[in-house]
Amino acid sequence: MPKPTKGPRLGGGPAHERLLLANLAAALFTHKSITTTETKAKRVRPLAERLITFAKRGDLHARRRVLSVIGDKGVVHELFAEIAPLVAEREGGYTRITKIGNRKGDNAPMAVIELVLEPVNPKPKSAKKSAAAAAPAAEASAEVEETPVADEAADAGAESPEEGAAAEAAADEAVEAPADEK
Numbered sequence: 001m002p003k004p005t006k007g008p009r010l011g012g013g014p015a016h017e018r019l020l021l022a023n024l025a026a027a028l029f030t031h032k033s034i035t036t037t038e039t040k041a042k043r044v045r046p047l048a049e050r051l052i053t054f055a056k057r058g059d060l061h062a063r064r065r066v067l068s069v070i071g072d073k074g075v076v077h078e079l080f081a082e083i084a085p086l087v088a089e090r091e092g093g094y095t096r097i098t099k100i101g102n103r104k105g106d107n108a109p110m111a112v113i114e115l116v117l118e119p120v121n122p123k124p125k126s127a128k129k130s131a132a133a134a135a136p137a138a139e140a141s142a143e144v145e146e147t148p149v150a151d152e153a154a155d156a157g158a159e160s161p162e163e164g165a166a167a168e169a170a171a172d173e174a175v176e177a178p179a180d181e182k
Contacts, residue, residue, distance in 0.1 A: 037103075095113055
């Protein structure tokens, strides 16, 4: 839940700030990216992310809560039908703020706030699971090491399966012998 701000509000009073942020969020959902001042971008981010979280729930109560903030049914439908499925796997961080320098007229710091719609790349969970994943990888590398031995037997000119088995056994002894000497 965003903390209420102290001091001057965006616009005039609290009602005007609430409407301004709702309009910014609606524009963000409509256009997927908007350019605004840094202050407005930082203030609209918690509201937009909370509305996206409601949209991910997708039930009627969540739709009505979003409609109470954003009055436009078309924007709410787009949020629930198009944006929510794209961010369904994401745990949070649905928006990105990028600073773009100052505005020419009044030198106000500007920023682009955009929706993060790229698919999520899952990270490894913990060291225990990564150790368990390393064991099958070690078995796979052992299988890879065995295949060149069979290729050496074939390159040795083995004509029949018996000669191939004998050549493979000789190759295995040659590989094991230096390991025993150490």
